[in-house]
Amino acid sequence: MWIVFALLSALFAAATSILAKLGVEGVNSNLATAIRTVVVLLMAWGIVFISGKQHEVVNITRKSWLFLVLSGVATGLSWLFYYKALQMGPVSKVVPIDKLSVVISMLFAFVILREKADVKSIIGGLLITAGSVVLVL
Numbered sequence: 188m189w190i191v192f193a194l195l196s197a198l199f200a201a202a203t204s205i206l207a208k209l210g211v212e213g214v215n216s217n218l219a220t221a222i223r224t225v226v227v228l229l230m231a232w233g234i235v236f237i238s239g240k241q242h243e244v245v246n247i248t249r250k251s252w253l254f255l256v257l258s259g260v261a262t263g264l265s266w267l268f269y270y271k272a273l274q275m276g277p278v279s280k281v282v283p284i285d286k287l288s289v290v291i292s293m294l295f296a297f298v299i300l301r302e303k304a305d306v307k308s309i310i311g312g313l314l315i316t317a318g319s320v321v322l323v324l
Contacts, residue, residue, distance in 0.1 A: 207270060208278045216270040223266065283322040290315050 211219045235241050247255075265288075272281045290312045296302040 204273070204278050204282050208273050211270055211274045216274045217267060219274075220263075220266045220270045223270075224263070280323050283319040287316065287319050 207219070207223070232241075269281070269285055272285070293304075293308060293312050297304040297308075
């Protein structure tokens with residue numbers, strides 16, 4: 188089932204790029220990011236309340252809070268830079284560079300989370316990198 192969710196994530200990420208490029212035209216990229224963030228915030232909390240999980244907030248550990256907050260900061264910075272890049276450059280060039288995050292995430296997973304770096308993962312990461320470089324040149 189996780190594959191279905193990952194594919195849906197990719198589909199909506201692709202839609203995000205096109206919609207963002209259309210929406211950021213003539214709008215300050217930071218303002219556009221703030222508007223997007225409010226929409227995401229409302230959607231996320233809406234889902235939490237609809238599913239009745241809001242009471243679980245008290246069960247979150249300090250460690251989880253720390254890493255969730257840091258993840259939020261990283262997401263915010265990523266979105267700010269992404270929207271600025273989309274505003275300045277073509278989607279067909281910005282997105283492949285942005286998707287190098289996949290390779291960087293893999294490297295972090297191998298180093299920080301100590302996940303196994305098998306041959307398939309290494310080849311896949313190299314192919315993603317090569318594809319990004321080829322598309323940008």
